Amino acid sequence: MTRILLVRHAPTPETGDRLTGRASGVFLDEPGRQAARAAARALADVEVEAIYSSPIERTLETARIIAQPHRLTPITDLGLTEMDFGAWTGQTLESLRRTKEWGTVQAAPSRFTFPEGESFVEAQRRSVDSVERIAQDHPGKIVAAVSHADIIKLIMSYYLGQALDLFQRLRISTASISELQIEDSHPPVVVSINGTGVTG
Numbered sequence: 001m002t003r004i005l006l007v008r009h010a011p012t013p014e015t016g017d018r019l020t021g022r023a024s025g026v027f028l029d030e031p032g033r034q035a036a037r038a039a040a041r042a043l044a045d046v047e048v049e050a051i052y053s054s055p056i057e058r059t060l061e062t063a064r065i066i067a068q069p070h071r072l073t074p075i076t077d078l079g080l081t082e083m084d085f086g087a088w089t090g091q092t093l094e095s096l097r098r099t100k101e102w103g104t105v106q107a108a109p110s111r112f113t114f115p116e117g118e119s120f121v122e123a124q125r126r127s128v129d130s131v132e133r134i135a136q137d138h139p140g141k142i143v144a145a146v147s148h149a150d151i152i153k154l155i156m157s158y159y160l161g162q163a164l165d166l167f168q169r170l171r172i173s174t175a176s177i178s179e180l181q182i183e184d185s186h187p188p189v190v191v192s193i194n195g196t197g198v199t200g
Contacts, residue, residue: 001183002135003142009059010036011174021085035175036065042197044069049141054080063146079130080147086117110164124154135182
């Protein structure tokens with residue numbers, strides 16, 4: 001049984017206000033670093049074998065802080081990267097909520113592709129593929145993977161057996177920890193979602 005601990009990156013000054021997406025140059029501020037250190041403390045006594053991360057700066061910053069107690073170096077994984085929001089990247093959430101497409105994003109995301117970007121279907125496929133590969137590479141071990149809210153929601157929704165159109169009902173807070181257990185001979189188990197620590 002492999003335990004996958006999915007950690008959302010700690011907050012940045014733009015979190016909750018702007019669709020940062022894959023834009024470069026967005027880093028954790030001091031409250032963000034404090035949140036990342038809190039996640040690191042929650043995982044400090046867990047025997048983590050490897051730490052994977054989206055290549056985006058805010059996730060790598062979070063992953064490096066979490067990795068310090070374990071003396072590990074985060075491994076970047078493109079499958080864990082933020083969604084490609086295309087032309088929506090950098091726009092404020094307030095302005096996006098006024099678009100006619102916003103309702104589709106919230107209620108029927110399986111039908112939506114971001115202009116010049118990717119679809120939720122594509123993002124779920126490549127992120128689940130990454131989780132499956134990580135589990136295969138670390139059988140019977142505990143692994144942390146630092147990613148983004150939508151990506152973690154898509155992953156957890158898949159393993160819950162939910163229709164993709166229901167994934168927005170999940171909440172993934174900054175610096176939260178969600179746990180999956182994956183074993184070849186058994187169905188996968190969703191242990192926790194949006195927690196502040198791990199189970200025993």
